[in-house]
Amino acid sequence: MALGKNYEGQNCTLARALELVGERWTLLIVRDAFYGVRRYGDLLAHLDIPRAVLADRLATLVEAGILARHRYQDSPPRDEYLLTERGVELWSVIYPLMRWGERHFATGQPLRTFRHAVCGTEIDAAGRCPTCGGVDVQPADIEAHPGPGAPAQPREDPVSVALRARPHRLLQPVL
Amino acid sequence: MALGKNYEGQNCTLARALELVGERWTLLIVRDAFYGVRRYGDLLAHLDIPRAVLADRLATLVEAGILARHRYQDSPPRDEYLLTERGVELWSVIYPLMRWGERHFATGQPLRTFRHAVCGTEIDAAGRCPTCGGVDVQPADIEAHPGPGAPAQPREDPVSVALRARPHRLLQPVL
DNA sequence: CCCACTCGGTTCATTCAACGAACTGACCTT
DNA sequence: AAGGTCAGTTCGTTGAATGAACCGAGTGGG
Missing domain, CATH: 1.10.10.10 (Winged helix-like DNA-binding domain superfamily/Winged helix DNA-binding domain)
Structure with a gap:
């Protein structure tokens, strides 16, 4: 900008x-x-x-x-x-913005969900784990899971393929 | 964009x-x-x-x-x-971004602080009120207070003057 | 009734950033 | 030596941001 x-x-x-x-x-x-x-x-x-x-x-x-x-x-x-x-602290900005976009402009099912790695529970809109007493979940403890939604014509670059293929811990190398 | x-x-x-x-x-x-x-x-x-x-x-x-x-x-x-x-839901994006900018790029004292209107406690970095049991504070319940910091040459437009003059409840007309 | 003024824009010429294709140079493999 | 990969840089074109000027509806004063 x-x-x-x-x-x-x-x-x-x-x-x-x-x-x-x-x-x-x-x-x-x-x-x-x-x-x-x-x-x-x-x-x-x-x-x-x-x-x-x-x-x-x-x-x-x-x-x-x-x-x-x-x-x-x-x-x-x-x-x-x-x-x-x-940079990691920006998760507190990126995550709410993703959720906001999902709530208001998603066309279908989510493409990705975020789970607390230690318990597998999906993280809520505020970024907390309902199971673990509502604690804020840090990015390093989050797993991104492929969601139920799928785009009409999925991207085929290596990163997109890897992210679609399996759950993946944030901040860990994807390739 | x-x-x-x-x-x-x-x-x-x-x-x-x-x-x-x-x-x-x-x-x-x-x-x-x-x-x-x-x-x-x-x-x-x-x-x-x-x-x-x-x-x-x-x-x-x-x-x-x-x-x-x-x-x-x-x-x-x-x-x-x-x-x-x-639009109000965007507070969950704007507030963390303000706090992030303040933590990392502030030059002096904060120009503005945000308090829970019902109890007067300053809201924490996650947007919660420590006094009221750590509940998420909604924008309508937040008061923006002029902070201790002051810019070198303050703006003199009516909005800036009003925001510097007195505490002010979010979403309520400032002028 | 005319003039000046305010408010909320639109128009337009200039400047600056984004785009995308081509090029570069270091290094590797065969 | 030849060809390929990677991580950029260069550069001409397109598109958006800027800022100054203009516009038109409505008001208030003389």
Whole structure:
């Protein structure tokens, strides 16, 4: 978004947060990071995002301390992008927004459900586990399960296939 | 944002939510609606948004059922924009994002704090009232209080002045 | 009744960001 | 040496945001 001069006048911390997170594509990249998508090429294929925009957003997110770039092999040199603590905290924004979208604009059955990994209970709209005394469930303790709904023409990129195939712990590599 | 064709491939409900709420300025307009800003002219002065963009966003929000347009006087004919139930539910997204921005990017003291109107306790980061048994506090029960922090050069538009002057119940008209 | 003013827009030329296809360069495999 | 993969960069085109000017309905004052 790069809200620039217009947001300087806005005192609200919301404006400052939106300068980072409100840019086009950014929140979808962060969502994919929760799903365990870590490499440039996988993000590219899964999001259908222009290469230049992806490179720009990743640089912005790393600079803001939301993602960290981590060398995972040396030959050939390859980096992966991992959520930092600051990035993981964005789950408290992403999850409610997903639920809101689902409540009001879903066309059919949910494509994905989120369960508390330790007990298997589906997490409620507020992000809590009804079984475990209503505690807030942290992303690392959440499993994304393929839901009953299916899109008309499902995507066939590796990430989409893997997410459809089996339950998967958030933040763990999906591929 | 009008994510258009790129988001059709995205099954996730997050993508559909972002088509509406992820556009530039949209979430700041919704925030102002929580603050009780209801008229075109007040939004214009408070947000420093181009007139054409504001008109476009308001139309989109009304069409999406997030705001409702309501005739509040007949001569001259004047409309105000009010949050619908669907819009009010966005508090679960806006509040965590504000808190996240405050935790990580605040420069000084908070400009605004949110208190549970019935007991006066400040609401925690998860949006609950510690005093009242940790219940989720709904926007209608929240009072925004001017905080200890002050910007270098405070805005002087009527909305900013009113919000700085005194505590104010969310969703109630600020002017 | 005319003039000035307010409010809530629309119009339009300019600027800036997004898009998508092509290119680059480091490294690997055969 | 040739071809492939990966992670970008470059660049021309398209589309959206910006901001200033304009517009039209309605009001209030002289």
